[in-house]
Amino acid sequence: MMNKPTIPKGTRDFSPVEMAKRNYIFDTIKEVYALYGFQQIETPAMETLHTLMGKYGEEGDKLLFKVLNSGDFMNKVSEDDLADRNSLHLASVLCEKGLHYDLTVPFARYVVMHRDELQLPFKRYQIQPVWRADRPQKGRYREFYQCDADVVGSDSLLNEVELIQIIDTVFTRFGIRVQIKLNNRKILTGIAEVIGEADKMIDITVAIDKLDKIGIEKVNEELRESGLSEEAIKRLQPIISWEGTNDQKLDTVSEVLAASETGLKGVEEARFILDTLERIGLQNEIQLDLTLARGLNYYTGSIFEVKALDTPMGSITGGGRYDNLTGIFGMPGLSGVGFSFGADRIYDVLNALDLYPKAVVNTTQVLFINFGAKEAAYCMSVIKTVRDAGISAELYPDSVKMKKQMNYANAKQIPFVVLAGENEIQTQKITLKNMETGSQQMIDTNQLIEILSKQ
Amino acid sequence: MMNKPTIPKGTRDFSPVEMAKRNYIFDTIKEVYALYGFQQIETPAMETLHTLMGKYGEEGDKLLFKVLNSGDFMNKVSEDDLADRNSLHLASVLCEKGLHYDLTVPFARYVVMHRDELQLPFKRYQIQPVWRADRPQKGRYREFYQCDADVVGSDSLLNEVELIQIIDTVFTRFGIRVQIKLNNRKILTGIAEVIGEADKMIDITVAIDKLDKIGIEKVNEELRESGLSEEAIKRLQPIISWEGTNDQKLDTVSEVLAASETGLKGVEEARFILDTLERIGLQNEIQLDLTLARGLNYYTGSIFEVKALDTPMGSITGGGRYDNLTGIFGMPGLSGVGFSFGADRIYDVLNALDLYPKAVVNTTQVLFINFGAKEAAYCMSVIKTVRDAGISAELYPDSVKMKKQMNYANAKQIPFVVLAGENEIQTQKITLKNMETGSQQMIDTNQLIEILSKQ
Numbered sequence: 001m002m003n004k005p006t007i008p009k010g011t012r013d014f015s016p017v018e019m020a021k022r023n024y025i026f027d028t029i030k031e032v033y034a035l036y037g038f039q040q041i042e043t044p045a046m047e048t049l050h051t052l053m054g055k056y057g058e059e060g061d062k063l064l065f066k067v068l069n070s071g072d073f074m075n076k077v078s079e080d081d082l083a084d085r086n087s088l089h090l091a092s093v094l095c096e097k098g099l100h101y102d103l104t105v106p107f108a109r110y111v112v113m114h115r116d117e118l119q120l121p122f123k124r125y126q127i128q129p130v131w132r133a134d135r136p137q138k139g140r141y142r143e144f145y146q147c148d149a150d151v152v153g154s155d156s157l158l159n160e161v162e163l164i165q166i167i168d169t170v171f172t173r174f175g176i177r178v179q180i181k182l183n184n185r186k187i188l189t190g191i192a193e194v195i196g197e198a199d200k201m202i203d204i205t206v207a208i209d210k211l212d213k214i215g216i217e218k219v220n221e222e223l224r225e226s227g228l229s230e231e232a233i234k235r236l237q238p239i240i241s242w243e244g245t246n247d248q249k250l251d252t253v254s255e256v257l258a259a260s261e262t263g264l265k266g267v268e269e270a271r272f273i274l275d276t277l278e279r280i281g282l283q284n285e286i287q288l289d290l291t292l293a294r295g296l297n298y299y300t301g302s303i304f305e306v307k308a309l310d311t312p313m314g315s316i317t318g319g320g321r322y323d324n325l326t327g328i329f330g331m332p333g334l335s336g337v338g339f340s341f342g343a344d345r346i347y348d349v350l351n352a353l354d355l356y357p358k359a360v361v362n363t364t365q366v367l368f369i370n371f372g373a374k375e376a377a378y379c380m381s382v383i384k385t386v387r388d389a390g391i392s393a394e395l396y397p398d399s400v401k402m403k404k405q406m407n408y409a410n411a412k413q414i415p416f417v418v419l420a421g422e423n424e425i426q427t428q429k430i431t432l433k434n435m436e437t438g439s440q441q442m443i444d445t446n447q448l449i450e451i452l453s454k455q
Numbered sequence: 456m457m458n459k460p461t462i463p464k465g466t467r468d469f470s471p472v473e474m475a476k477r478n479y480i481f482d483t484i485k486e487v488y489a490l491y492g493f494q495q496i497e498t499p500a501m502e503t504l505h506t507l508m509g510k511y512g513e514e515g516d517k518l519l520f521k522v523l524n525s526g527d528f529m530n531k532v533s534e535d536d537l538a539d540r541n542s543l544h545l546a547s548v549l550c551e552k553g554l555h556y557d558l559t560v561p562f563a564r565y566v567v568m569h570r571d572e573l574q575l576p577f578k579r580y581q582i583q584p585v586w587r588a589d590r591p592q593k594g595r596y597r598e599f600y601q602c603d604a605d606v607v608g609s610d611s612l613l614n615e616v617e618l619i620q621i622i623d624t625v626f627t628r629f630g631i632r633v634q635i636k637l638n639n640r641k642i643l644t645g646i647a648e649v650i651g652e653a654d655k656m657i658d659i660t661v662a663i664d665k666l667d668k669i670g671i672e673k674v675n676e677e678l679r680e681s682g683l684s685e686e687a688i689k690r691l692q693p694i695i696s697w698e699g700t701n702d703q704k705l706d707t708v709s710e711v712l713a714a715s716e717t718g719l720k721g722v723e724e725a726r727f728i729l730d731t732l733e734r735i736g737l738q739n740e741i742q743l744d745l746t747l748a749r750g751l752n753y754y755t756g757s758i759f760e761v762k763a764l765d766t767p768m769g770s771i772t773g774g775g776r777y778d779n780l781t782g783i784f785g786m787p788g789l790s791g792v793g794f795s796f797g798a799d800r801i802y803d804v805l806n807a808l809d810l811y812p813k814a815v816v817n818t819t820q821v822l823f824i825n826f827g828a829k830e831a832a833y834c835m836s837v838i839k840t841v842r843d844a845g846i847s848a849e850l851y852p853d854s855v856k857m858k859k860q861m862n863y864a865n866a867k868q869i870p871f872v873v874l875a876g877e878n879e880i881q882t883q884k885i886t887l888k889n890m891e892t893g894s895q896q897m898i899d900t901n902q903l904i905e906i907l908s909k910q
Contacts, residue, residue, distance in 0.1 A: 004567075004568075004785070005503075005505070005506055005564045005567055005568055005784045005785075006503060006505075006506075006568075007498075007499055007502065007503065007506075007564075007568075008499065008501050008502070008503055008551075008552045011499035011500075011501060012499065013496065013497070013498050013499070013565055013568070013569065014496055014497040014498075015496060015569070015572065016494030016495060016496055016579070019494070019495040019496055019497060020494070020495070023495070034818055034847050035842045035845070035846075035847050035848070036842070036847075036848075036849065037818065037819040037822075037847060037848065037849035037867075039471030039474070039475070039818060039867075040471060040474040040475070040478070041468065041469055041470060041471055041474055042468070042469040042474060043462075043468050043469075044462055044463065044466035044467065044468070044598050045466075045500060045554070045584060045586070045598060046463050046466060046520075046586075046598070047462065047463070048460075048461060048462065048463055050460070050461075051460055051461075051462075062525075062526075063525075065501075065522050065523075065525070066522070066523040067520050067521070067522055067523070067554070068520075068521040068522070068523050068546060068549060068550055070517075070518075070520070070588040071517075071542070071588075072542045073542050073545075073546075074540045074541070074542040074545060075542075077540070082537060085529045085532070086529070087526070087527045087528050087529040087530075090529060091523060091528075094523060094549065095523055096463075097463045099500070099522070109460045109462075110468055112459075112460055113459075113460055113461075113462070113468070114468065114470070117470065119862070119863055119866035119867060121852055121853075121863075123849075124471070129500060131500070131501075133525040133526075143499050143500060143501070151852070154852040154853050155853075156852035156853045158825075158831060158835070158850060158852045159852050161835070162850075162852075165839075169842075276832065276835065279832065279835075279836070280835055280836060280839055281839075329460045330459070363489055363492065363494060364492040367492075370613075376613060377731065377734065380613070380616070380731065380734075380735055381734070381735060384620075384735055384736075387490045387491070387624075390490070391490075392489050392490050392491070392492060393490070393491075393492065394491065394492035394578075395613060395617075397576055397606070397609040397611035397613045397614050397617075398576075398609050398610075398611045407574070408574055408576075411574035412492075412494075412574060
């Protein structure tokens with residue numbers, strides 16, 4: 001008995017239509033990356049566990065997919081290793097490799113290993129699947145693609161400006177209206193300092209990051225639980241609820257942060273980025289959001305995030321500046337800034353708003369109907385000429401019932417069908433049928449190419 | 456102390472230049488697949504071990520990378536499991552998933568799982584990495600890409616014809632001169648029958664497949680060792696050493712195989728394919744090669760293989776027809792034909808023959824030199840216009856020494872550099888320097904776009 005085949009939970013097959021849509025997303029992103037001089041690299045799916053472990057916190061370590069050592073792996077396992085049947089310890093004895101959890105750590109590893117070949121600043125992008133042994137749920141997968149772009153080896157804020165231009169351009173091309181939110185970790189540090197809670201910086205950012213979702217009351221509750229004084233919480237209130245233009249916010253916050261050198265530096269950085277972008281001009285709105293915190297601890301400067309305006313969806317893109325990403329691999333002092341497009345969420349947004357260009361899905365432009373050996377032979381030479389002209393064409397391989405062949409054309413959304421029988425062969429023509437209008441015309445190969453080229 | 460980071464043996468990082476070349480290969484192949492109406496799918500990197508095990512022979516099972524179960528995996532391991540420390544048995548207890556070993560088995564699994572959504576004949580292609588725990592050596596990796604195309608659900612020989620046309624078109628586009636070799640498993644079966652050794656079919660094909668490498672004497676020795684009679688070996692000699700045109704070979708072999716129904720069917724199939732291709736016309740030579748056997752046991756009809764003519768390299772592409780690929784997953788009777796481009800070997804051939812188009816590697820067309828904040832601001836608005844015109848452009852993000860910026864342009868093979876200082880800002884122009892000729896001219900943005908668009 002054969003069991004019905006399945007795939008591992010949290011993983012997906014991508015059908016032709018899904019792939020066409022995904023390729024549209026990736027190709028658009030790649031094109032824009034290239035316009036800005038970013039170059040693609042790829043790293044292996046597997047990294048050594050030395051490279052991966054300890055980079056994503058204790059929880060992250062547990063979410064790594066580990067790959068069993070090949071061959072007689074039990075050779076390396078001692079009785080002691082087995083004694084307490086500790087899965088965590090045994091994993092480290094049974095496995096030396098794991099599937100990468102993101103593209104950032106492999107990129108840092110890449111930069112360190114290839115430091116001598118790299119021309120800094122290094123502008124790279126990387127589009128690859130990543131794997132996480134997370135509990136699968138709606139919109140959360142165990143295998144999903146990330147589309148990262150980073151510039152390392154330059155601390156110029158022009159890099160931030162360009163990354164935000166890239167984001168603006170990509171979403172404009174997709175037709176997705178977005179709001180880009182900008183903040184700076186140094187501003188957050190400044191805020192923590194001036195309210196007298198410099199050591200509670202992490203707690204503060206974690207709490208205010210949730211403002212959108214849980215509201216001000218619950219945020220304050222969390223702050224209290226983290227041990228913030230009532231005085232500090234009181235002083236924080238106006239800062240996180242400021243409304244106004246970016247300029248107004250910058251002016252107010254720089255007054256409040258007057259006593260914090262770090263805070264003022266953050267304000268200055270944000271002002272430069274916003275001013276420069278204002279001068280260049282963006283299609284989408286960019287907003288200074290003092291409550292934007294972003295979870296990852298390696299960010300040290302600018303942070304930014306993107307939300308779709310016309311459909312409810314979490315952050316669909318985000319990133320920021322880090323000062324010491326390669327330090328974990330023994331190469332300190334390399335500043336960088338980068339971000340990642342959330343391809344799966346962008347896919348969902350494009351579907352929800354029905355924004356895919358029609359041409360994305362229909363691939364074959366014309367199907368030649370197969371009426372039998374002689375007709376097929378005739379079609380094969382016409383079809384060759386059509387393909388040589390760059391037009392995607394198919395001959396139905398079997399001479400089955402016309403209805404079945406037409407169903408095939410419909411299912412693949414092929415817009416034209418060619419019929420060629422005795423009559424057409426004798427006159428060296430073909431009959432072209434428009435599948436949408438149903439109209440037919442008898443034409444020669446040159447006319448056929450002309451019509452199909454216009455589509 | 457920090458260890459120098461490494462990557463798992465047999466895996467590779469791909470640098471920007473390598474990626475550009477690889478993308479050129481994949482894009483060319485994808486374009487041609489699309490011309491023929493093939494649609495892309497993707498399957499997960501991990502499959503259940505149920506799906507993978509037993510499909511590649513005993514040796515193949517050992518070469519599967521198995522993924523350790525997540526969480527407290529030792530929970531499922533009994534004392535009995537551990538008793539004899541048998542790695543093979545324990546792997547089946549510790550792991551439920553593995554990395555796919557090829558794209559054929561995942562494709563068969565896909566077809567069976569999605570049978571109700573599929574419009575047959577289903578023409579799919581798939582370009583993804585595969586993983587094998589082989590001993591790494593020159594040209595053999597543990598992670599490498601396969602580029603498969605298959606048609607399932609049609610036993611028309613026109614599919615073979617089209618696949619060979621695809622191969623011919625792709626290598627013509629690459630500028631690689633190839634020889635395409637065709638044979639048919641039914642002819643091989645017929646040969647085994649008429650020399651009176653029908654049950655030794657596998658031994659015979661395995662041996663004659665090596666004719667090129669080890670010569671006729673050694674082949675005969677192997678046949679003897681497999682238990683073939685001297686009489687059978689003698690009768691085999693003329694068949695495997697026939698020279699002549701495809702037609703001559705077909706005529707001779709059909710005489711020899713007169714007593715074998717299967718053999719004659721194979722001759723008829725080969726003749727149809729060769730005749731049809733002859734009429735359509737190929738750029739490359741196709742040769743009937745009665746010694747072509749191809750190792751994989753699932754082939755049942757046509758088999759074909761491609762060799763580069765101008766550089767020594769093994770087979771760079773190969774495939775064939777199978778009658779029961781999905782049978783292993785409980786869906787019998789689905790005939791298909793498919794093949795795979797060997798991307799890594801094609802990469803090596805293109806390098807060896809220096810056939811990459813020059814434009815493949817240089818991505819950024821113009822670098823704007825950064826002379827300081829004011830000049831950079833001016834450049835940022837010019838550069839925006841340039842990018843809006845579809846031209847890939849960069850501003851050096853830091854205002855460092857000119858020499859360093861020029862080195863960057865050279866290292867990235869950027870053909871043009873823009874210089875814009877006080878003078879250019881006042882006249883609203885830029886100075887364009889051709890990096891190859893060294894010539895400079897002061898022009899406006901429109902002229903700049905015009906010049907760069909022509910490149």
